Amino acid sequence: MQLAWILFLDAVHHRGQLSTYLRPMGSAVPSIYGPSADSAEG
Amino acid sequence: MSQWEHLFIDGEFMSRARLLSGLTVEQVSLRPPGLPHTIYEELWHTTKWQSIVVQCDETAVAAWINGGQDFPSEAPGNERMWEDLVSEFLAGSATAVELGRSPEALTEEVGPDSTLAERLESLAVHNAYHLGKIVALRQVIDAWPPPV
Numbered sequence: 409m410q411l412a413w414i415l416f417l418d419a420v421h422h423r424g425q426l427s428t429y430l431r432p433m434g435s436a437v438p439s440i441y442g443p444s445a446d447s448a449e450g
Numbered sequence: 451m452s453q454w455e456h457l458f459i460d461g462e463f464m465s466r467a468r469l470l471s472g473l474t475v476e477q478v479s480l481r482p483p484g485l486p487h488t489i490y491e492e493l494w495h496t497t498k499w500q501s502i503v504v505q506c507d508e509t510a511v512a513a514w515i516n517g518g519q520d521f522p523s524e525a526p527g528n529e530r531m532w533e534d535l536v537s538e539f540l541a542g543s544a545t546a547v548e549l550g551r552s553p554e555a556l557t558e559e560v561g562p563d564s565t566l567a568e569r570l571e572s573l574a575v576h577n578a579y580h581l582g583k584i585v586a587l588r589q590v591i592d593a594w595p596p597p598v
Contacts, residue, residue: 410453416493417462417578424582428590432484440581 454550457574465594466543469581470536472596473588475529479560485519487500489587493535494522496580503573504549508561540553543577546552 423440430437436446451461457465470493478489487495498519502510510518526532548555549570556567589595 410456413453413457413464417457417574418481420575420578421463421585424579425586425589428485428583428586432482434591438464441576448565 454547475532491521497539504545
């Protein structure tokens with residue numbers, strides 16, 4: 409359980425970093441934990 | 451370290467207190483080209499949702515989910531506003547850890563199909579995601595890593 413959380417939290421944290429880099433690189437930010445300003449739902 | 455301290459205080463990535471340290475109000479108000487939110491706005495969003503969850507206020511939870519104010523309407527006017535926001539965030543995280551200390555409370559349903567444990571786990575994921583965005587913003591404005 410603890411190992412699963414370690415891996416999961418690390419992935420989530422870095423996903424946040426990566427999503428921040430997407431827009432300045434000219435890419436749209438997809439829905440991740442909810443709609444983004446670029447997603448169809450946003 | 452308990453699972454909740456790991457999730458909310460200093461597990462896996464940099465301690466939350468250090469991750470948010472060493473920033474001026476000018477830095478947290480910067481909006482780099484192409485990025486929608488400042489560091490202040492990211493932490494405001496993260497802190498307000500955390501506060502709602504740890505207060506176990508189901509009316510506020512529903513209001514937020516159904517179109518509540520996601521981000522602040524104004525930039526911080528002074529250093530104190532940023533410092534207060536950081537303090538509020540860290541205090542909310544400490545409250546989350548305290549809530550997790552009671553095995554009985556963790557199994558109680560706090561909302562539709564959601565126990566307190568599930569609500570806290572979801573909150574930790576939300577925090578980790580937005581703190582990752584704050585790290586990226588700090589890197590963009592050349593304010594990373596924080597001072598030791």
